[in-house]
Amino acid sequence: MQVKGFSAAAVQAGIRYAGRYDLGLIFSQTPAVTAGMFTTNKVKAAPIVLAMERLGSGLCQAVLVNSGNANACTGQAGMDAAVATAGSAAQELGIDPHLVQVASTGVIGQQLPVEPFTRAMPQLVAGLSPDGFDQLAQAIMTTDLVPKVATATVLIGEAEVRLLGVAKGSGMIMPDMATMLCFVVSDARIDHPTLDQAVKVGVEQSFNRITVDGDTSTNDMVLVMANGEAGNTLIDADHPEAAALFNAALYDIFKELALKIVADGEGATKMVTIRVTGARTEQEALHAARTIANSALVKTAFFGEDANWGRIIAALGRSDCLFDPDRVAIRFDDVMLVNRGIFLGSEQEEAATNVLKQRAFTVTIDLGEGDAAAEMYTCDFSFDYVKINADYRS
Amino acid sequence: MQVKGFSAAAVQAGIRYAGRYDLGLIFSQTPAVTAGMFTTNKVKAAPIVLAMERLGSGLCQAVLVNSGNANACTGQAGMDAAVATAGSAAQELGIDPHLVQVASTGVIGQQLPVEPFTRAMPQLVAGLSPDGFDQLAQAIMTTDLVPKVATATVLIGEAEVRLLGVAKGSGMIMPDMATMLCFVVSDARIDHPTLDQAVKVGVEQSFNRITVDGDTSTNDMVLVMANGEAGNTLIDADHPEAAALFNAALYDIFKELALKIVADGEGATKMVTIRVTGARTEQEALHAARTIANSALVKTAFFGEDANWGRIIAALGRSDCLFDPDRVAIRFDDVMLVNRGIFLGSEQEEAATNVLKQRAFTVTIDLGEGDAAAEMYTCDFSFDYVKINADYRS
Missing domain, CATH: 3.60.70.12 (L-amino peptidase D-ALA esterase/amidase)
Structure with missing residues (x-):
């Protein structure tokens, strides 16, 4: 054009x-x-x-x-x-x-x-x-x-x-x-x-x-x-x-x-939307989404195609967002893996793992605290990320 | 005992x-x-x-x-x-x-x-x-x-x-x-x-x-x-x-x-002390040290044995620590690589690279702003970190 x-x-x-x-x-x-x-x-x-x-x-x-x-x-x-x-x-x-x-x-x-x-x-x-x-x-x-x-x-x-x-x-x-x-x-x-x-x-x-x-x-x-x-x-x-x-x-x-x-993030193989809903304020939702989107443990799990919601909730817990763990729901695209803070079992996990095999997907974390929401866009953390950044100047 | x-x-x-x-x-x-x-x-x-x-x-x-x-x-x-x-x-x-x-x-x-x-x-x-x-x-x-x-x-x-x-x-x-x-x-x-x-x-x-x-x-x-x-x-x-x-x-x-x-950090090949000196307060020094110690780009550079001080100063710049970039000095053990914000040249870089080849070393960032100091202890970010965390649950 x-x-x-x-x-x-x-x-x-x-x-x-x-x-x-x-x-x-x-x-x-x-x-x-x-x-x-x-x-x-x-x-x-x-x-x-x-x-x-x-x-x-x-x-x-x-x-x-x-x-x-x-x-x-x-x-x-x-x-x-x-x-x-x-x-x-x-x-x-x-x-x-x-x-x-x-x-x-x-x-x-x-x-x-x-x-x-x-x-x-x-x-x-x-x-x-x-x-x-x-x-x-x-x-x-x-x-x-x-x-x-x-x-x-x-x-x-x-x-x-x-x-x-x-x-x-x-x-x-x-x-x-x-x-x-x-x-x-x-x-x-x-x-x-x-x-x-x-x-x-x-x-x-x-x-x-x-x-x-x-x-x-x-x-x-x-x-x-x-x-x-x-x-x-x-x-x-x-x-x-x-x-x-x-x-x-x-x-x-x-x-x-x-x-x-x-x-096209360095070494990225997945494009992931982190969506936090049900927060008390948009700022809290954004902080929660940003903390999850930056967690090395969450991002390596994405690379491993592992629906490791424990790492997601652990990252959520160190963010500045206030919430009650017993109200949290986590979905991978449409697959609900956690409801009211409790894992829904291996059948749901298998379905969530299939979502993670895609090139792009959305992880939704609902806090059940209010009406505010925010999204962050991130990628996975791969071998190539390390390779690119260990070698970049050489 | x-x-x-x-x-x-x-x-x-x-x-x-x-x-x-x-x-x-x-x-x-x-x-x-x-x-x-x-x-x-x-x-x-x-x-x-x-x-x-x-x-x-x-x-x-x-x-x-x-x-x-x-x-x-x-x-x-x-x-x-x-x-x-x-x-x-x-x-x-x-x-x-x-x-x-x-x-x-x-x-x-x-x-x-x-x-x-x-x-x-x-x-x-x-x-x-x-x-x-x-x-x-x-x-x-x-x-x-x-x-x-x-x-x-x-x-x-x-x-x-x-x-x-x-x-x-x-x-x-x-x-x-x-x-x-x-x-x-x-x-x-x-x-x-x-x-x-x-x-x-x-x-x-x-x-x-x-x-x-x-x-x-x-x-x-x-x-x-x-x-x-x-x-x-x-x-x-x-x-x-x-x-x-x-x-x-x-x-x-x-x-x-x-x-x-x-x-013994996951995948670690280096044990690195990040020491920030010359800060205005201990809290600022600690925040600066923590931000550097957590930077994925700094940690992959350690893995690559690359004295990439640009990434260190970039991480410093996004921390909550106040400083003037033109006063910053950076040393790898005893080797000064940056003084008053300026790179000291390839000879110093070669010496700093030799420091990075060690299993353990200290990076000192002096801000020239005050008398406060703080240390953080971190490790590098390697292929094995990604491997361990992509595979952990499988």
């Missing part, structure tokens, strides 16, 4: 490894209204610090993104490199450097070499194309096995508004505000407060509900750019219906990309 | 598997002053609920402990089984059933069969011996590879006071108050408030500082019994020096057993 006024490109710049796309560029013909969210990790990579500063204007025209090096924990030299690489892109594009955002992903703690960026810049800019987003999605992959792209089209009045998002995972994933890298471009005409709110609400219910390994990255970044080229009636507070349509489309993209990240 | 007035025994009762010691008994000739700590998990196994109730008297004469079945999440039937098995031991020993504690470890959510206990009881009681603790340490093992015993002797006045402890790990280990199973017997004469305080302080600095997988068990229990047979001057608030000596000896046993649990 093409989004009016937007183009993208990627090149093999050799930033860390040769022979793979590792540098990408997103460009809007005109400055786009832009909202973003960033990691809540207290250790913030240089591009994050720069982006938070530059986003103050609410506008952005280009995003330069590299894999292979996170430019995190690199001190003043790292910040200088972020500014220099953004400047190099701005010069080649002929735009104001303050309208260029940079994003990086990869190894933490290595100085980012500027030279590969400046060398590759002419080719990168020359390659900009409305169809360049698939290549860009490849350029931002690290341990990801598949590129992640999602698109949506929504009618605002009589104008067709398009949205296209790309994201990458797939380790150091437990977003807590924003996550990993995700860029969404849209030709929507929308004002900044409305876009900002749509991003905050959407991220909270999508990227902030996934976990691969419980670790929050130093480089998490979500940027959404809207350049108005669709010519729709302005989406703002005076047009709540248009805002609702746009928000829903943006949320669909966030959610689709978030689930793709979990499904 | 023998402890006056105490004996122990173990038998193969066939509670879950045949051909292994799975039922043990500790007995004191006279009721012993007893203090304990229990899991903070909101899901508490039946033996924990019973023990918390019975410990109200401050006295205990016998502990009956089984592996193979945790008697957790088993409802009223589980509580009935706990009372019945304790009663069976009391009858065979000829003592008040309220002076018998039961402890269980193993699979959660299976009803505990009483029959194997009653059948084995005569043989178990007949086998009681002052030298029976090594066998008892075997009977409480689950995924543990080695039995865990520690002893200490301390002179209180002119009386030689002895302490002997046994413990088991080795998964679902992130104690948060008390942990796993640990039983210490002593012939010390000590009053209950003094013993209680010694247990609380000692556990906080030992079992509450270890983690294998971040999961807190439903069955954690520490019991310390002192029967006074050593004939020492009473250890109480009026004898602070005697209390100090006893406390130190008890702490040594706790610490030794805690470290043995980590070293």
